[in-house]
Amino acid sequence: MSDATNHPAPRRLAWPAASVIVAATMLGVVLAAVLLGPLLPGYDPLRQNLMDRNLDMLSVGRSGTFYLLGTDMLGRDLLSRLVQGGQLSVTIAIAATIFATLLGTALGIAAGYFGGVVDAVINGLCDLLLAVPRILFFIALFAVITPSVVNLVLVLSLTSWAIFARVTRAMTLSLREREFVQVARTLGAPASWTLRRHILPHVVGKVVILGSIELGNMIMLEAALSYLGLGVQPPNASWGLMINQAQAHIATNPKLVILPGIAIFLLVAGTNFISQAFTGESRRAGAGPGV
Numbered sequence: 001m002s003d004a005t006n007h008p009a010p011r012r013l014a015w016p017a018a019s020v021i022v023a024a025t026m027l028g029v030v031l032a033a034v035l036l037g038p039l040l041p042g043y044d045p046l047r048q049n050l051m052d053r054n055l056d057m058l059s060v061g062r063s064g065t066f067y068l069l070g071t072d073m074l075g076r077d078l079l080s081r082l083v084q085g086g087q088l089s090v091t092i093a094i095a096a097t098i099f100a101t102l103l104g105t106a107l108g109i110a111a112g113y114f115g116g117v118v119d120a121v122i123n124g125l126c127d128l129l130l131a132v133p134r135i136l137f138f139i140a141l142f143a144v145i146t147p148s149v150v151n152l153v154l155v156l157s158l159t160s161w162a163i164f165a166r167v168t169r170a171m172t173l174s175l176r177e178r179e180f181v182q183v184a185r186t187l188g189a190p191a192s193w194t195l196r197r198h199i200l201p202h203v204v205g206k207v208v209i210l211g212s213i214e215l216g217n218m219i220m221l222e223a224a225l226s227y228l229g230l231g232v233q234p235p236n237a238s239w240g241l242m243i244n245q246a247q248a249h250i251a252t253n254p255k256l257v258i259l260p261g262i263a264i265f266l267l268v269a270g271t272n273f274i275s276q277a278f279t280g281e282s283r284r285a286g287a288g289p290g291v
Helices: 017-039 078-114 116-131 134-142 149-158 162-175 179-186 191-227 239-249 255-286
Strands: none
Touching: 017 078, 017 255, 078 116, 078 149, 078 162, 078 191, 078 239, 078 255, 116 162, 134 149, 134 191, 149 191, 162 191, 179 191, 191 239, 191 255, 239 255
């Protein structure tokens, strides 16, 4: 027998290992700072000290306080501000993604399974949301409601569910013609039982992957809205709001803009890399023998 027979070629890795490692590192750095930052003693992100304003990194203020990343134009500790901004940004993005996922999945399954008027109404709403840029919806909605963290989560989720509905509707249209669903309907199984036992388990995997992709978009949208003054309001910190407040000082203290921008990049890029790895793995798993 040949050497090729005795020593088969090693299998290729299912995931792009390098991308996953880089993504995990990016997310690890940001999430570690966000989670461990509140454990730092004596640093209040809201406390102002004008004598220590615009200090460089690794500086000691006149009050004797050590500032790892320096201070902003009002003398607030920049590290504490970044940590608080990260906590709010991550919380808002995760909450909005979860609500949009649940709402879009429920409506998409209902549209695909029941069809008729239900499908027409939900599909029409999806067309409306996907036809108009979301930022225009945000500006219109915040013209009549007060910007706040709760309202931001609601607005993000209520304008982002359409993509989940479209994907789950398409999958449900295919699944309802499968034999196991047809048998359940023929035997008189309730629609709720059929959806729970036969439709939802086949949809949830794709929805989770789509949600991981949408999470990065939510982080960017939250930062954009906070930058425009429609998201997190002062004195609380948000990465987008920090960039907005610091843009007038970019010539004298550029780190006030650079550091929040780096934090947004690391979080969004890390999330997107990992979601792409899951997407590639899912496609390879679905393209196995016999497919």
